[in-house]
Amino acid sequence: MTRTMWDSSVGKKTVMAVSGLIMLAYLVVHMLGNLKIFFGSDEFNSYAHWLRTLGEPFLHYEWALWIIRVVLVAAVVAHAISAYQLSRRDIRARPTKYVHKKPRASYATRTMRWGGIILGLFIVWHILDLTTGTVHPDGFQAGHPYQNVIDTFSTWYGNVIYIAAVLALGLHIRHGFWSAAHTLGVGSRRRDRAFKAIANVLALVLTVGFISVPVGVMTGVVS
Amino acid sequence: MKLTLRVWRQQNADADGAMSTYEVDGISADMSFLEMLDTLNEELILKGEDPVAFDHDCREGICGACSLVINGDAHGPERTTSCQLHMRSFKDGDTIDVEPWRASAFPVVKDLVVDRSAFDRIIQAGGYVTAPTGAAPEAHATPVPKPDADFAFEHAECIGCGACVAACPNGAAMLFTSAKVNHLNVLPQGAPERETRVLDMVAQMDEEGFGGCTLTGECATACPKGIPLVSITGMNKEWLRATRKAGKR
Ligand code: HEM
Numbered sequence: 207m208t209r210t211m212w213d214s215s216v217g218k219k220t221v222m223a224v225s226g227l228i229m230l231a232y233l234v235v236h237m238l239g240n241l242k243i244f245f246g247s248d249e250f251n252s253y254a255h256w257l258r259t260l261g262e263p264f265l266h267y268e269w270a271l272w273i274i275r276v277v278l279v280a281a282v283v284a285h286a287i288s289a290y291q292l293s294r295r296d297i298r299a300r301p302t303k304y305v306h307k308k309p310r311a312s313y314a315t316r317t318m319r320w321g322g323i324i325l326g327l328f329i330v331w332h333i334l335d336l337t338t339g340t341v342h343p344d345g346f347q348a349g350h351p352y353q354n355v356i357d358t359f360s361t362w363y364g365n366v367i368y369i370a371a372v373l374a375l376g377l378h379i380r381h382g383f384w385s386a387a388h389t390l391g392v393g394s395r396r397r398d399r400a401f402k403a404i405a406n407v408l409a410l411v412l413t414v415g416f417i418s419v420p421v422g423v424m425t426g427v428v429s
Numbered sequence: 430m431k432l433t434l435r436v437w438r439q440q441n442a443d444a445d446g447a448m449s450t451y452e453v454d455g456i457s458a459d460m461s462f463l464e465m466l467d468t469l470n471e472e473l474i475l476k477g478e479d480p481v482a483f484d485h486d487c488r489e490g491i492c493g494a495c496s497l498v499i500n501g502d503a504h505g506p507e508r509t510t511s512c513q514l515h516m517r518s519f520k521d522g523d524t525i526d527v528e529p530w531r532a533s534a535f536p537v538v539k540d541l542v543v544d545r546s547a548f549d550r551i552i553q554a555g556g557y558v559t560a561p562t563g564a565a566p567e568a569h570a571t572p573v574p575k576p577d578a579d580f581a582f583e584h585a586e587c588i589g590c591g592a593c594v595a596a597c598p599n600g601a602a603m604l605f606t607s608a609k610v611n612h613l614n615v616l617p618q619g620a621p622e623r624e625t626r627v628l629d630m631v632a633q634m635d636e637e638g639f640g641g642c643t644l645t646g647e648c649a650t651a652c653p654k655g656i657p658l659v660s661i662t663g664m665n666k667e668w669l670r671a672t673r674k675a676g677k678r
């Protein structure tokens with residue numbers, strides 16, 4: 207069964223939809239968690255600590271977090287590989303372009319591909335910045351995420367990279383969520399407006415929610 | 430009407446092609462697009478030049494042979510086949526670009542003619558029902574609920590023209606294949622091959638080198654028979670169902 211899944215363009219698209227929805231579910235929770243930053247340093251830092259003790263005493267310290275990380279890495283890798291392979295197939299299937307160009311024909315597809323690449327690069331930067339601290343603007347303190355977030359959004363490039371990526375995310379989800387409904391065969395003519403509406407709301411809520419953090423730091427609401 | 434045509438000319442499958450410019454005069458608004466090309470070809474023949482090769486057969490919108498990308502749109506600006514497109518959709522003095530379907534699975538044979546036998550092979554992979562030959566079966570022996578019959582009929586309208594492939598930025602044959610799968614899979618006559626049909630037809634579609642679906646919707650916009658985009662959703666559902674069942678066996 208896995209063989210037919212991965213060998214078929216329809217199956218690979220299914221992998222893309224499922225991994226995309228896993229990441230989407232994570233991002234909703236992640237965004238809501240981030241909003242705790244507006245309740246001050248103590249609450250935000252202890253929330254971050256709680257993430258590490260989640261599942262105790264059944265799980266060991268940080269195990270829940272590591273399980274989430276493994277699932278997410280698997281989802282990102284599966285999503286990116288299938289996106290790459292399917293895109294290559296698509297490009298090969300239309301080797302000769304039309305002389306008469308129509309401007310908007312592949313707008314959604316192109317923004318999904320560019321947006322996906324931006325998101326992939328962002329994920330790497332984001333982890334190196336706020337998880338490992340490797341590229342953090344001086345003085346990364348493990349266990350003090352509140353201060354680390356403020357440091358990042360006190361640099362111009364931190365804000366630019368983050369906001370650009372969140373906008374790309376909004377566009378990606380707007381087409382992606384609706385697209386996944388059709389890929390998984392649950393879309394229908396009757397439900398199409400509903401899926402489009404949910405996609406728009408999800409995209410908007412995530413975009414506003416994520417961007418509120420750098421805006422909060424920039425305006426001094428979070429300091 | 431007087432028109433300027435820019436037409437893709439390509440001697441054969443291996444030759445390089447290019448757009449050639451022609452002027453045609455005396456075109457009536459009531460002519461079909463193909464009759465306009467006939468007019469051009471008559472002039473070319475009189476001048477001793479090679480006429481423009483294009484596919485056509487019924488000229489009444491049912492065979493799916495005509496296959497022209499007109500000003501970047503498969504079958505031109507109206508939602509119909511090229512043969513049913515009339516020159517009243519254009520204005521005197523217009524410049525019109527005419528190109529063949531573009532997809533690696535549909536190689537150009539000559540000028541505007543492409544080889545669409547990839548579609549035939551997709552049909553051979555599963556676009557049929559197993560039925561005994563002989564006298565017509567008694568119609569009442571196999572009742573079909575009205576909504577299912579309507580659904581099958583809507584999808585049976587596909588004439589296999591390939592405009593969906595031509596319009597899709599990925600050169601995907603998903604709309605065509607889904608029309609065939611949905612048409613037969615909903616009917617009791619198609620039930621014995623319900624799973625193998627969708628698995629085999631999708632596998633053949635991939636094999637032919639068509640692209641995949643990115644839900645752009647260009648196919649359904651171009652389709653002269655109004656096969657809807659959700660047909661693809663229906664095929665995905667059938668494919669997932671068949672894959673699950675095959676996994677259990
Ligand atoms: C690693 C970076 C990423 C790349 C390279 C990428 C690329 C793509 C591409 C090319 C598509 C197909 C677009 C189309 O069908 O037109 C897609 C679909 C999708 N993406 Fe991503 N993406 C990435 C990250 C994400 C993230 C972080 C999420 C989480 C919200 C996500 C959610 C989705 C969803 C739900 C779909 C729809 C699947 C479908 O069409 O059935 N993607 N992605």
Ligand code: SF4
Pocket residue numbers: 586587588589590591592593594604605608648651652653654655656
């Ligand atoms: S689905 Fe529509 S566009 Fe595609 S082959 Fe059938 S009739 Fe032509």
Ligand code: FES
Pocket residue numbers: 484485486487488489490491492493494495510511512513
């Ligand atoms: S020639 Fe038959 S559909 Fe156009």
